[in-house]
Amino acid sequence: MDSLNSLTGIPQYIRIREDLRTRILSGELSRGEKLPSEEELAASYGVSRMTLRQSMSDLVDEGLLYRKHGVGTFVALQHFARDHSYLQNFFENSRQNGLSVDEKILEMSVIPARLQVAKALGLLEGSQVIRLKTLRIVEGNPITIHEAYFSFDKFSDFVENDVENLSKDLLAYYESHGLKVRRGVQRLDARSAEPEVAALLAIEVGAPILYKERTLYTEEGIPVEFLFCHNRGDLYSVTFNLSAE
Amino acid sequence: MDSLNSLTGIPQYIRIREDLRTRILSGELSRGEKLPSEEELAASYGVSRMTLRQSMSDLVDEGLLYRKHGVGTFVALQHFARDHSYLQNFFENSRQNGLSVDEKILEMSVIPARLQVAKALGLLEGSQVIRLKTLRIVEGNPITIHEAYFSFDKFSDFVENDVENLSKDLLAYYESHGLKVRRGVQRLDARSAEPEVAALLAIEVGAPILYKERTLYTEEGIPVEFLFCHNRGDLYSVTFNLSAE
């Protein structure tokens, strides 16, 4: 099988999937429209039906297509945007949205993990962890106080590095140590700003805060980072997708 | 092929998937353990490798397994719990968690949709919509003010029915009208309780509220319901999974 990498080293089902996606998003295939049958499409792409189905299944999972057994496959009316249900880099993402962003390091220290942090990271209470506390500023407004914890054992070189830069892409930093972050669990609640938080975010004491706790894991399920953050309620919101099943 | 429905009408890949899931969750296959190769497993289940892969791919997507190309397939160290990233029924879910829950209907009316509601539901501004406003009470504490909107055109019989009961499972009600809700988009922020909200939730004016807006869709992408809710910040939090890509 060498038509597999026709041009580049990309599998056929991915090339076909992206071609279909492009045709949908460009409007060539319009919303609600019925696609040709799987057999026809497979023939037109010159692949087997199983391969074509692999392409389409990805798009069905994304909500771009839906299938009706015995009827056909259709372009969904509503296309679901990507959002906070997947991992992304705050700085890159903000810039893509045309926002000016900045970050100020408030504190970087190596401390013994308190129980909550140790538990989240799968360490013993009191193990050495790095605490990185930063203030994120969007369009001149301080918006988030970020407090990340990760193992000093695994990342001892962090403290000897250009923290200013590393802190802007911790995921890349973790990956440089062989830990690819692939999943996470996040918890949100609303609370009132304590004096220290209020001062840093330039809001009144008692103003609403969107509080977030998050643990990140590799695909193996190894915890890599535990994070708290306090976000200004009036300037920060979180959007995410829901799905059945 | 008639081994397909060996016992019930359940496809093999689903039976195999659930068997594997059980073996993992029961601890028979322990965390971090390497599974037999796909070929071996396929043989032991008496199916082709493609069929076995279909079973395993589902579990990989869930985060129960992970694959290493050229090495093998392993049980993840961390199993990801299901949570607010999927649709669920508040009442059923709360009871499963052993909580006593109750709901009080505050208002049910048919009104012209204001712009935000109309837009979310794909209707024209001023179209007739049903507004259902309820107060949800957990363990005796009022916790959420729920305000749902849906098309009067599609659901005109709602107002003639036992609203008290229907309101406890709107998803089932929508489905009884041929609209299966499969996806949604949700937005959260933190805000301060207005006097009316504070009174209903029995909290002080200005106390933190976790505010949620949500639109629900069928798999075809037809919007079915638009919802606001105000949740007590100190008693309500939202957990959801993140994933890469």
Add this chain to the structure above:
DNA sequence: GAGTGGTCTAGACCACCCG
């Protein structure tokens, strides 16, 4: 080189939906 997962084929029969 041996073993693993990743991709792919060229068929097959089934279940479902519609006219």
Add this chain to the structure above:
DNA sequence: GGGTGGTCTAGACCACTCG
């Protein structure tokens, strides 16, 4: 009955990892 998606097979070769 004809068309569609859903499931399944019994192979094949490739890419990757490891010793």
